[in-house]
Amino acid sequence: MKPVAFDYARPRTIADALELLDARPGAKILAGGQTLGPMLNLRLVQPELLIDITRITDLITVTETDDGVAIGACVTHASIEDGAIGGIASGHLDQVAAGIAYRAVRTRGTIGGSLTHADPAADWFAALLAFGAELEIAGTTGTRRIALDDFVKGAMETDLGPDELVTAVHIRKCGREARHGYHKICRKTGEFAEAIGAVTVEEKTGRFRLVAAGGSHAPVVFTDPSSLFRTADPLDVRSFDVDMTAAALRDAGMNADDYDLRLRAVAMQRAVKEAAQR
Numbered sequence: 001m002k003p004v005a006f007d008y009a010r011p012r013t014i015a016d017a018l019e020l021l022d023a024r025p026g027a028k029i030l031a032g033g034q035t036l037g038p039m040l041n042l043r044l045v046q047p048e049l050l051i052d053i054t055r056i057t058d059l060i061t062v063t064e065t066d067d068g069v070a071i072g073a074c075v076t077h078a079s080i081e082d083g084a085i086g087g088i089a090s091g092h093l094d095q096v097a098a099g100i101a102y103r104a105v106r107t108r109g110t111i112g113g114s115l116t117h118a119d120p121a122a123d124w125f126a127a128l129l130a131f132g133a134e135l136e137i138a139g140t141t142g143t144r145r146i147a148l149d150d151f152v153k154g155a156m157e158t159d160l161g162p163d164e165l166v167t168a169v170h171i172r173k174c175g176r177e178a179r180h181g182y183h184k185i186c187r188k189t190g191e192f193a194e195a196i197g198a199v200t201v202e203e204k205t206g207r208f209r210l211v212a213a214g215g216s217h218a219p220v221v222f223t224d225p226s227s228l229f230r231t232a233d234p235l236d237v238r239s240f241d242v243d244m245t246a247a248a249l250r251d252a253g254m255n256a257d258d259y260d261l262r263l264r265a266v267a268m269q270r271a272v273k274e275a276a277q278r
């Protein structure tokens with residue numbers, strides 16, 4: 001099958017893109033096209049107009065902010081893999097990017113497209129929930145900033161309005177002592193994850209974010225280690241309890257079978273182990 005006929009526009013500014021979105025309710029945003037392309041081919045979406053936002057300079061720029069970094073929504077996975085976001089988190093996110101699909105997909109796919117699609121198996125989704133990232137969103141009535149935790153409403157469900165555009169991802173710089181871990185379980189290298197564990201631990205501030213994601217279940221974020229570890233140390237991997245964690249995931253509303261719950265708990269344990277070793 002091939003897509004239905006559609007118009008194509010390539011605005012050069014965010015304002016022009018928003019104007020088009022507002023004027024044409026049947027329009028759809030096109031970023032890297034790595035998800036939208038197949039959806040168009042299968043006619044799962046039948047837009048009147050595609051608004052290609054990849055030539056908008058503000059969206060392909062990485063900017064240092066007072067407390068971290070702002071990554072333009074159209075920055076590709078490949079450019080992050082190649083170091084576009086600098087030394088934030090000591091290259092941890094570069095490695096996450098390198099594990100997405102294969103290089104050809106990474107050269108087109110964008111961080112904003114991935115987060116907007118909100119596939120619970122997607123890598124950025126889990127990795128950036130562990131960082132407590134925020135999204136900047138522009139709409140015809142102004143701009144707003146929202147925590148990724150609040151943006152994501154469920155598997156492939158977000159808070160984004162039909163006339164809105166994700167413009168940037170904000171990541172706060174963690175302290176030097178911060179530890180990060182990420183573990184993706186998939187059958188073949190470069191596939192979407194069956195299970196993901198992603199963690200950030202800042203011992204000085206007591207900040208702890210451990211994410212369970214992957215597969216088709218909406219991710220769960222733990223900010224209190226007490227239901228997962230037998231001791232109070234969130235970097236003591238020997239005290240991380242897979243059974244307790246699987247039960248905690250079920251209590252948190254993850255409606256998965258025992259195998260899936262344990263798979264996530266194991267991914268989380270391996271992420272903690274990686275963080276402890278860094």
Ligand SMILES: Cc1cc2nc3c(=O)[nH]c(=O)nc-3n(C[C@H](O)[C@H](O)[C@H](O)COP(=O)(O)OP(=O)(O)OC[C@H]3O[C@@H](n4cnc5c(N)ncnc54)[C@H](O)[C@@H]3O)c2cc1C
Pocket residue numbers: 028029030031032033034035036037053073074099100101102105108109110111112113114116117121122123124164165166167190191192193
């Ligand atoms: C073979 C293959 C393997 C893959 N493997 C993985 C993997 O292992 N891990 C992984 O995480 N991902 C994987 N992906 C997905 C890939 O990472 C895509 O890049 C991502 O899902 C979508 O990003 P995109 O820029 O291509 O968005 P598009 O496909 O262009 O858009 C996706 C959706 O988001 C909307 N959108 C895009 N950008 C914006 C924006 N800024 N504001 C508002 N709406 C927007 C579009 O309208 C569309 O609905 C894979 C893809 C393929 C084709």
